[in-house]
Amino acid sequence: MPMIKRPSSQQVALLCYRLKGTEREYLLVTSRDTGRWVIPKGWIKKGKSAERSALEEGWEEAGIVPKKTRPHRVGTYTYNKRLGKGLVVSVEVNVFEVELSKLENKYPEVSERKRRWMTRDEAAEAVHEPSLTKLLQSLP
Numbered sequence: 001m002p003m004i005k006r007p008s009s010q011q012v013a014l015l016c017y018r019l020k021g022t023e024r025e026y027l028l029v030t031s032r033d034t035g036r037w038v039i040p041k042g043w044i045k046k047g048k049s050a051e052r053s054a055l056e057e058g059w060e061e062a063g064i065v066p067k068k069t070r071p072h073r074v075g076t077y078t079y080n081k082r083l084g085k086g087l088v089v090s091v092e093v094n095v096f097e098v099e100l101s102k103l104e105n106k107y108p109e110v111s112e113r114k115r116r117w118m119t120r121d122e123a124a125e126a127v128h129e130p131s132l133t134k135l136l137q138s139l140p
Contacts, residue, residue, distance in 0.1 A: 011093045012050045013041035014058030018100045025117040029062045032112045037126040054096040063107035071096035077131035
């Protein structure tokens with residue numbers, strides 16, 4: 001049995017977009033610890049699918065209410081997550097995309113995060129993870 005129980009190295013994220021004319025805008029939120037721009041993400045919840053977990057992260061972190069379509073996977077990115085006591089693990093994040101129906105103003109983490117709509121290029125420049133930048137640059 002390992003001395004330290006490491007969490008799964010798989011997370012999920014929800015990339016929400018809206019159409020502004022013929023262009024897409026993507027919703028980013030700030031992280032709670034550093035205030036950097038990220039997309040809503042988290043661990044897969046026990047008993048839930050990856051898609052369902054991603055939708056829940058989008059709701060909790062940004063108040064996202066998607067259109068009634070199922071989110072689809074658009075790719076992955078990796079980053080180093082700092083856990084308690086300085087432990088760092090490499091995490092692979094499966095990113096699911098969904099079109100916005102509406103944004104709620106009351107959601108679980110409203111007082112802990114800011115949110116902002118950005119063009120693809122603005123979003124790619126705003127995030128700090130190089131592999132997320134690359135994923136965002138590959139989108140329409």
